[in-house]
Amino acid sequence: SCFLTLGMSYPDPRQREEFIKMEASMRLGGNVSLSPEEQQLDAHLSKLMLEEMAREDFLPALHFFKARPLIRSSHIYGLLQKMPKGAALHVHDFAMVDVEWLVRNVTYRPHCYICYTDDRSVRFYFSSGLPKPLSNCSPWTLLEQLRAKTVNVTDLDDSLMSYMTLWTMEDPELAYPSLTVVWKRFEQAFKATWGLVTYAPVFKDYFHEGLLQFYRDNILYVEVRALLPETYELDGSTHDTEWTMKTYQDTARQFVEENPDFFGARVIFTVNREINPALLTKKVQKAMKLQVDFPETMAGFDLVGQEDTGRPLWEYKEALSLPAAQGSNLSYFFHAGETNLQGTKSDQNMLDALLFNTSRIGHGFALLRHPVAKMLSKMNAVPLEVCPISNQVLKLVTDLRNHPAAALLSEGHPLVISSDDPSMFGASGLSDDFYEAFVGFGGLSNHLGTLKELAMNSIRYSSLPPNLQEKAMALWQRKWNKFVTENL
Amino acid sequence: SCFLTLGMSYPDPRQREEFIKMEASMRLGGNVSLSPEEQQLDAHLSKLMLEEMAREDFLPALHFFKARPLIRSSHIYGLLQKMPKGAALHVHDFAMVDVEWLVRNVTYRPHCYICYTDDRSVRFYFSSGLPKPLSNCSPWTLLEQLRAKTVNVTDLDDSLMSYMTLWTMEDPELAYPSLTVVWKRFEQAFKATWGLVTYAPVFKDYFHEGLLQFYRDNILYVEVRALLPETYELDGSTHDTEWTMKTYQDTARQFVEENPDFFGARVIFTVNREINPALLTKKVQKAMKLQVDFPETMAGFDLVGQEDTGRPLWEYKEALSLPAAQGSNLSYFFHAGETNLQGTKSDQNMLDALLFNTSRIGHGFALLRHPVAKMLSKMNAVPLEVCPISNQVLKLVTDLRNHPAAALLSEGHPLVISSDDPSMFGASGLSDDFYEAFVGFGGLSNHLGTLKELAMNSIRYSSLPPNLQEKAMALWQRKWNKFVTENL
Ligand SMILES: [Zn+2]
Ligand SMILES: [Zn+2]
Numbered sequence: 003s004c005f006l007t008l009g010m011s012y013p014d015p016r017q018r019e020e021f022i023k024m025e026a027s028m029r030l031g032g033n034v035s036l037s038p039e040e041q042q043l044d045a046h047l048s049k050l051m052l053e054e055m056a057r058e059d060f061l062p063a064l065h066f067f068k069a070r071p072l073i074r075s076s077h078i079y080g081l082l083q084k085m086p087k088g089a090a091l092h093v094h095d096f097a098m099v100d101v102e103w104l105v106r107n108v109t110y111r112p113h114c115y116i117c118y119t120d121d122r123s124v125r126f127y128f129s130s131g132l133p134k135p136l137s138n139c140s141p142w143t144l145l146e147q148l149r150a151k152t153v154n155v156t157d158l159d160d161s162l163m164s165y166m167t168l169w170t171m172e173d174p175e176l177a178y179p180s181l182t183v184v185w186k187r188f189e190q191a192f193k194a195t196w197g198l199v200t201y202a203p204v205f206k207d208y209f210h211e212g213l214l215q216f217y218r219d220n221i222l223y224v225e226v227r228a229l230l231p232e233t234y235e236l237d238g239s240t241h242d243t244e245w246t247m248k249t250y251q252d253t254a255r256q257f258v259e260e261n262p263d264f265f266g267a268r269v270i271f272t273v274n275r276e277i278n279p280a281l282l283t284k285k286v287q288k289a290m291k292l293q294v295d296f297p298e299t300m301a302g303f304d305l306v307g308q309e310d311t312g313r314p315l316w317e318y319k320e321a322l323s324l325p326a327a328q329g330s331n332l333s334y335f336f337h338a339g340e341t342n343l344q345g346t347k348s349d350q351n352m353l354d355a356l357l358f359n360t361s362r363i364g365h366g367f368a369l370l371r372h373p374v375a376k377m378l379s380k381m382n383a384v385p386l387e388v389c390p391i392s393n394q395v396l397k398l399v400t401d402l403r404n405h406p407a408a409a410l411l412s413e414g415h416p417l418v419i420s421s422d423d424p425s426m427f428g429a430s431g432l433s434d435d436f437y438e439a440f441v442g443f444g445g446l447s448n449h450l451g452t453l454k455e456l457a458m459n460s461i462r463y464s465s466l467p468p469n470l471q472e473k474a475m476a477l478w479q480r481k482w483n484k485f486v487t488e489n490l
Numbered sequence: 491s492c493f494l495t496l497g498m499s500y501p502d503p504r505q506r507e508e509f510i511k512m513e514a515s516m517r518l519g520g521n522v523s524l525s526p527e528e529q530q531l532d533a534h535l536s537k538l539m540l541e542e543m544a545r546e547d548f549l550p551a552l553h554f555f556k557a558r559p560l561i562r563s564s565h566i567y568g569l570l571q572k573m574p575k576g577a578a579l580h581v582h583d584f585a586m587v588d589v590e591w592l593v594r595n596v597t598y599r600p601h602c603y604i605c606y607t608d609d610r611s612v613r614f615y616f617s618s619g620l621p622k623p624l625s626n627c628s629p630w631t632l633l634e635q636l637r638a639k640t641v642n643v644t645d646l647d648d649s650l651m652s653y654m655t656l657w658t659m660e661d662p663e664l665a666y667p668s669l670t671v672v673w674k675r676f677e678q679a680f681k682a683t684w685g686l687v688t689y690a691p692v693f694k695d696y697f698h699e700g701l702l703q704f705y706r707d708n709i710l711y712v713e714v715r716a717l718l719p720e721t722y723e724l725d726g727s728t729h730d731t732e733w734t735m736k737t738y739q740d741t742a743r744q745f746v747e748e749n750p751d752f753f754g755a756r757v758i759f760t761v762n763r764e765i766n767p768a769l770l771t772k773k774v775q776k777a778m779k780l781q782v783d784f785p786e787t788m789a790g791f792d793l794v795g796q797e798d799t800g801r802p803l804w805e806y807k808e809a810l811s812l813p814a815a816q817g818s819n820l821s822y823f824f825h826a827g828e829t830n831l832q833g834t835k836s837d838q839n840m841l842d843a844l845l846f847n848t849s850r851i852g853h854g855f856a857l858l859r860h861p862v863a864k865m866l867s868k869m870n871a872v873p874l875e876v877c878p879i880s881n882q883v884l885k886l887v888t889d890l891r892n893h894p895a896a897a898l899l900s901e902g903h904p905l906v907i908s909s910d911d912p913s914m915f916g917a918s919g920l921s922d923d924f925y926e927a928f929v930g931f932g933g934l935s936n937h938l939g940t941l942k943e944l945a946m947n948s949i950r951y952s953s954l955p956p957n958l959q960e961k962a963m964a965l966w967q968r969k970w971n972k973f974v975t976e977n978l
Binding site for chain 2: 012013017018021022024025028055058059060063175180319323326327342343344345346349350353354357358370371372373374375378398399400401403404405406408409412413444445446447448
């Protein structure tokens with residue numbers, strides 16, 4: 003080249019090339035080898051990425067509520083939707099299914115009562131007779147009767163949906179001006195959903211529908227964070243934790259029978275981090291017992307809820323030390339570092355999660371600001387479950403190019419992409435989050451190798467034992483090869 | 491403690507403490523030793539930080555235009571304002587001085603003409619007779635006559651100010667909806683200022699006033715990025731680059747004579763990165779000559795302007811290789827990585843700046859996403875000049891807690907805090923940026939050691955030769971000791 007003829011050029015362009023290659027190989031997926039067919043698809047993918055970079059508004063810089071229609075109609079989304087994305091490792095029990103299904107299917111079932119709370123939310127309850135009155139709520143009305151009296155039922159149904167999700171057509175900055183407000187609304191939506199999904203017949207159907215929605219999004223395996231609540235019947239009788247766990251297991255098995263190219267689901271038992279430390283001991287003991295009784299389905303234990311207002315992990319150290327002390331093989335999958343409050347107790351949760359030997363870190367949004375925790379996470383291959391849309395909607399970051407995962411991805415830090423509470427954010431399966439991650443966390447630096455590694459990571463870092471991981475990986479590989487061939 | 495009596499506790503709380511200490515010592519300033527008096531001030535500072543953390547709205551998460559009144563009235567700002575902050579290493583020639591001074595002082599001088607451009611900006615020109623008409627601009631009017639005809643002169647003067655700054659009382663999200671818009675307005679404001687500050691008598695006064703404003707903000711030394719333009723006189727005659735350079739030198743010397751506890755100023759010659767690569771050779775040659783002719787004042791060379799739309803450094807490789815080839819000791823201080831466009835050519839500028847042996851990196855906003863460039867910057871102690879308010883106003887980041895410098899600071903990466911174009915952003919000296927950095931880049935993890943190290947870094951990483959650095963450091967240390975004693 004011309005540099006060689008110059009002889010004395012400075013800086014050495016070959017060294018420059020070396021540095022550029024070194025950086026490319028350090029990226030997540032930077033060392034994935036691509037077949038000739040994959041390279042062909044990769045070239046196509048680069049062109050689609052250029053389309054995204056050329057937009058007037060770069061979509062991952064916009065709030066997802068504004069970007070969604072544009073994302074969904076992009077060529078790259080179309081490809082990501084079809085792509086076998088592997089496993090969804092961070093989704094919550096009651097935020098898997100589009101709220102439209104809850105309203106159009108569940109609330110139309112017989113015996114569904116509704117009341118309106120003083121703080122502008124709703125509660126639902128299925129009952130053969132009139133349910134007991136709730137404090138701070140209107141008298142219960144049978145939804146069937148309410149609909150009969152309502153002129154515009156579509157409007158009513160739309161309003162019911164809006165109670166169960168954060169998704170809105172309003173300007174999200176105005177609707178949710180602060181982190182406190184958005185978390186309050188998040189918890190409200192959760193409570194509005196509660197009476198529907200803890201009704202035993204719905205509980206089973208909801209999980210089935212959740213698996214179906216992820217399956218249709220080309221996910222082959224799901225690990226669900228589950229509160230394992232009591233469920234109830236029309237006569238007010240209730241089922242215990244074991245029933246709930248068994249229902250998850252049966253539903254997952256049944257789903258795999260119906261769809262043999264789906265691999266299955268496991269459960270991470272979660273408890274809200276508002277719980278009194280003394281009471282957590284019982285929950286951890288329960289988790290250890292479930293681990294023994296449901297080895298196929300029980301994956302581990304976690305604490306959930308807003309970290310900044312909840313108790314730090316270290317306050318639970320006695321209870322969390324039990325499994326190691328008692329020789330249990332209970333695994334942890336702690337939410338940690340879902341915070342921007344630097345130097346506070348909640349900011350310390352990531353280090354403590356790692357010291358408690360967590361298998362993965364839920365979010366780890368603050369990890370980049372904790373070099374020791376980051377080093378431990380990398381050295382011990384403890385991946386982050388990165389949920390871009392969740393972090394944006396819950397106001398940790400605006401422009402997703404500034405999400406810490408963009409830097410972590412460039413360093414090849416172990417991570418997987420997940421969707422946390424898709425129904426709350428108006429997202430679906432993993433495809434929306436994959437769009438944000440692929441386009442937002444690297445732009446033109448990303449390529450098919452990035453996607454392939456993210457998908458493989460989701461199986462590699464699942465709770466599945468090695469023999470099942472191998473099977474899941476083989477299943478994914480077949481789907482992947484088919485995907486590559488079909489999209490050249 | 492209770493852990494020792496437990497005997498079998500897990501994880502080991504002493505190891506936990508070790509990790510926490512390790513992380514604290516890795517931070518920028520984490521190993522600075524504090525005298526008993528400094529520790530006392532540090533304890534006070536922690537309380538002030540808690541006040542900031544307890545606010546309903548965390549100020550570095552807000553746009554600076556909204557946060558400024560709250561920042562200015564905070565206790566921590568009061569302290570930062572008084573603190574000897576060392577040197578301002580990244581400020582531009584014509585954005586140092588509050589626009590109020592330009593309007594109230596400069597535009598009231600005789601012979602000041604104004605015209606209004608078609609794209610809603612203004613141009614100024616000092617002239618003994620009517621200046622030649624400008625295309626796309628109204629006929630020139632003598633400002634004195636315009637004021638005489640104007641009922642509300644305050645309104646007129648306010649409008650003149652608004653042309654020369656991005657600062658606005660409007661909602662900044664509405665006023666500047668996109669990066670393209672805000673950069674366009676930025677360049678407009680720059681052009682509006684041009685005719686005032688390149689008038690030779692004003693040029694000298696402007697720099698003097700700039701030094702004064704930084705001196706009053708407790709800065710002891712300034713390195714100014716300077717275009718070294720031709721300046722003009724009333725009769726239309728002009729002065730060349732050497733005059734401009736000499737004026738900087740004379741003004742800085744005079745200022746030090748007037749204020750012996752100010753250390754001085756040096757100049758980094760800058761050229762817009764729109765320049766044709768062939769023409770850059772001449773500029774680099776000019777820079778090498780200035781280095782020989784003004785060794786006291788000439789610090790080095792840089793390229794400026796919007797990186798995403800300008801040429802990448804690598805296109806200038808021939809010209810930029812000249813100094814090394816010719817044995818010149820010209821230093822580089824490249825703007826690089828002021829971008830969110832990952833994987834593009836402008837995203838490559840940081841690596842190239844480092845390969846060209848840059849002494850510092852202006853911004854390096856994208857460095858965190860480039861692990862090899864980051865490693866080179868750390869290994870070779872090439873600091874970033876971090877300008878938080880600039881990056882926020884120019885729309886690279888919203889919530890400053892997500893600014894990459896928060897992570898870099900936690901790793902002890904070499905960096906200094908500067909203000910880029912304070913007059914454009916409604917900021918003053920370095921105190922506003924120090925507030926954003928100290929509160930936003932670490933919150934409760936930051937302490938007096940952080941501030942002390944940031945101040946010392948600004949001298950350590952200045953272009954001053956070692957003997958002068960030693961003198962500057964001694965001067966700073968005396969001021970610092972006085973500051974500590976006076977604020978206990
Ligand atoms: Zn979660
Ligand atoms: Zn600059």
